[in-house]
Amino acid sequence: MAALSVTFLLHAQYTTQEFQQRLRDRAEVTGYVFLEQDELHDSTFGDFKRRYLRTLTDEVLQIYDSGLNQRFIKEDARIHISDSLLVRIIDEKELYFDLGTRQAIGLFYHDNQGDFVIVAAAENRSGRARLEHLGSMLGLVFVCSLVVIYVAGRLFAGRALAPIAAVNDQVDRITAHDLHLRVEAGLTSEQDEITRLARTFNRMLERLEESFEGQRTFVSNASHELRTPLTATIGELQVLLTRDREPASYREALTSVLNELQQLKTLINNLLEFTQATAGTMTGDEIRLDELLWEAREAVAPEQRRRVHITLDSLPPDPEQMEIMGNRQLLGRALMNLVDNALKYSGDQPVEVHFNYAEGHVYIQIQDHGIGIAEKDLSAIFQPFFRANNARGVIGHGVGLPLARKIIELHGGTLSVTSTLHSGTLATVVF
Numbered sequence: 457m458a459a460l461s462v463t464f465l466l467h468a469q470y471t472t473q474e475f476q477q478r479l480r481d482r483a484e485v486t487g488y489v490f491l492e493q494d495e496l497h498d499s500t501f502g503d504f505k506r507r508y509l510r511t512l513t514d515e516v517l518q519i520y521d522s523g524l525n526q527r528f529i530k531e532d533a534r535i536h537i538s539d540s541l542l543v544r545i546i547d548e549k550e551l552y553f554d555l556g557t558r559q560a561i562g563l564f565y566h567d568n569q570g571d572f573v574i575v576a577a578a579e580n581r582s583g584r585a586r587l588e589h590l591g592s593m594l595g596l597v598f599v600c601s602l603v604v605i606y607v608a609g610r611l612f613a614g615r616a617l618a619p620i621a622a623v624n625d626q627v628d629r630i631t632a633h634d635l636h637l638r639v640e641a642g643l644t645s646e647q648d649e650i651t652r653l654a655r656t657f658n659r660m661l662e663r664l665e666e667s668f669e670g671q672r673t674f675v676s677n678a679s680h681e682l683r684t685p686l687t688a689t690i691g692e693l694q695v696l697l698t699r700d701r702e703p704a705s706y707r708e709a710l711t712s713v714l715n716e717l718q719q720l721k722t723l724i725n726n727l728l729e730f731t732q733a734t735a736g737t738m739t740g741d742e743i744r745l746d747e748l749l750w751e752a753r754e755a756v757a758p759e760q761r762r763r764v765h766i767t768l769d770s771l772p773p774d775p776e777q778m779e780i781m782g783n784r785q786l787l788g789r790a791l792m793n794l795v796d797n798a799l800k801y802s803g804d805q806p807v808e809v810h811f812n813y814a815e816g817h818v819y820i821q822i823q824d825h826g827i828g829i830a831e832k833d834l835s836a837i838f839q840p841f842f843r844a845n846n847a848r849g850v851i852g853h854g855v856g857l858p859l860a861r862k863i864i865e866l867h868g869g870t871l872s873v874t875s876t877l878h879s880g881t882l883a884t885v886v887f
Contacts, residue, residue, distance in 0.1 A: 479512075479560065495552040503884075515577070517577075522571075524542050545563070623650065623654055630679060633662055635668055682724075743784050749811055751822060777816070780887055783863075790860040802880065803827075819884065829881055840855055868887065
């Protein structure tokens with residue numbers, strides 16, 4: 457629309473300028489005819505008349521002298537030119553203006569007979585007709601262009617948006633029970649944005665599937681672990697209620713119930729801490745890692761503490777290089793879990809803890825010489841409630857190691873575990 461409007465305006469401007477030039481020629485011709493005729497040879501004046509004396513549509517020609525009086529040509533009643541306008545023409549020497557439907561030019565003309573003002577006015581009917589025709593043609597072109605653009609837009613937009621609609625339909629069919637489904641990535645022949653969108657959806661679905669599967673496994677294992685102490689406690693109490701017993705029997709049964717409830721409390725605390733770590737809650741504590749390691753050792757039961765040997769291999773020149781920001785209680789819990797695991801699965805063997813600073817990183821290595829972990833079980837040890845076959849005889853719930861990893865990653869660190877069956881396990885924490 458803008459291009460067509462500019463075309464029309466430029467053509468209208470050209471038409472106006474062309475007609476103004478023709479009016480100027482008429483004014484000059486009038487001057488020659490009435491003022492210069494006495495100075496031209498007959499043959500020259502004849503050629504001049506044949507070339508220029510072609511009247512315009514509804515033409516009016518007027519000549520005024522310096523006193524603003526009509527000269528040579530009788531005053532035409534079709535137009536009226538005020539004295540103020542004639543004065544402007546004399547001042548400006550050449551002036552274009554409108555007289556009703558006519559376009560006009562006023563030209564100051566100096567001759568040997570004196571100073572004169574020549575006014576030529578006419579209607580540009582042919583120009584207006586051309587402009588009206590051009591406007592109609594441009595309007596028709598505009599309407600036809602809209603129709604063509606609409607049809608082409610519908611056609612090409614349908615083709616362009618078809619892959620997006622297909623992706624939308626496929627994603628709409630995927631529910632929480634169908635997370636194994638994937639969006640077809642080859643909807644278009646080129647590696648365009650649609651393909652990238654499909655692949656992005658697929659990666660999102662993979663993460664959702666892993667998350668849902670992890671939640672499902674977590675709930676299943678947590679239910680099992682919670683049910684075990686509750687079942688044992690209920691069974692013990694039911695046996696007690698079957699008949700009267702000696703006080704010693706009651707004390708023995710209540711001690712067993714207390715142990716089960718303590719295990720249940722420990723499990724619930726671990727679940728709460730695991731949820732807190734998963735939610736990513738942190739506080740802005742300044743934590744000295746070497747001090748936190750000693751605090752983790754002090755949290756171990758006194759009879760087990762002597763088996764934990766801490767060695768400070770190398771320290772940075774600036775103690776602040778051993779500091780990180782985070783939740784002191786959570787991070788202390790993570791280190792205590794690692795030390796506690798090493799103690800539980802190494803029998804009476806000592807646990808060696810090495811603290812080392814190198815190249816801007818803090819390394820904490822916890823090495824035990826216990827039962828170790830089979831190679832096939834290493835990939836699953838960070839799943840909540842997973843316990844290897846050779847660890848079934850040791851009291852635990854399989855939450856400590858996943859909890860430690862979550863907390864360490866929450867503080868920007870990494871936890872890796874290597875192990876050899878029957879030789880021991882090495883847990884490495886890097887900040």
